Amino acid sequence: MSPRLRALVTASAISAAATAGYLTARHSLRAELSTVRHAATHDPLTGICNRAGLSAAADTLIRTAHTSTRPVAVVLVDLVGFKKVNDTHGHDAGDHILTAVASRLTGIAGPAGLAARLGGDEFAVITTGPATRHHDADIWLADWLTHIHTRLTTPVSYHARPLAVGATLGAALADPAHSAAVWLHRADLAMYVARANRRTTAVFTATTDTPAMATADRPRDLARPTSPLAAAPTTRRAA
Structure with a gap:
């Protein structure tokens, strides 16, 4: 060469x-x-979206789903009795429940929806209904909430031992007229109504958003402030 x-x-x-x-x-x-x-x-424990992930995707998801003539539901989920599980069975058991709930919510959300862990034992899910049910979305959402609650509160098996899962759900029908933060805030108000009336689920209505509910420091907020995503700018929250 x-x-x-x-x-x-x-x-x-x-x-x-x-x-x-x-x-x-x-x-x-x-x-x-x-x-x-x-x-x-994404949340490192459960693998689903965290607050930032929900914030980044929610508005587009709601807009896309709504233009397909499907009803869109924004649901907040607050686990009940979760601290007792941690105190009685340990944090590994608590983590197991959080992971199981996240998996169930992912299945409930479906490919067109989104599940997120907002922090602690608080979750959110955006899900859509059948296109043929858009005209009676209120009826669909009430039935759908009952279905979600039943699926979420099925006991979780941990080391061959059933662990109880409790939950309170608040929901609002969403559309692109407002941002996702507004719908999350309204779902949060519905959750407060459910708690105040000792119910497991509630849907936001026009009468839910009263000045007293919107401005008062609610017992749930004083115990543990809800996610910033669920707080409207005009709402006064506990520090």
């Missing part, structure tokens, strides 16, 4: 190695960025 040909081969090999190295580095960087984005928008 002539010196000139040898130089060309060497240069070609160096160029190929540099290109391969660049492509590998770019692929690695993309993978790292994807991992960072996922960690920023």
Whole structure:
């Protein structure tokens, strides 16, 4: 091989190695960025969206679902008796319940919906109904809430032992006329109505959003403030 040909081969090999190295580095960087984005928008314990993930996707999801003539429900879920599980059976049991609830909510949300853990034992789910039920969405949502509550409160098996799961649900029918934060706030008000009336579920109505409910420090808020996503800007919350 002539010196000139040898130089060309060497240069070609160096160029190929540099290109391969660049492509590998770019692929690695993309993978790292994807991992960072996922960690920023998902709950590390349950694997479903966190508050940031819900905030980023909710408005688009509601708008898309609503334009398909399907009713859209925003539901807040607050587990009942969760602290007792932690105190009695340990935090591993509590984590097991949180993971089971997240899995159930993911199934309830379906491919067109979204489930999120807002923090602690509070969850949210955005789900859609059948297109043919848009005209009687209120009836659909009331029935759907009962179905969700039944699925969520089925005892969870932990080390061959059934653990009780309690939950209170508040819901609102959503549309693109308002942001997701407004619908979450209204679902939160409905949840308060359910708690105040010792019920397991409640749906937001026009009479739910009274000045007293919107401005008062409610017992649930004093015990544990709800997610910032569920708080309207004008609502006064406990510190």
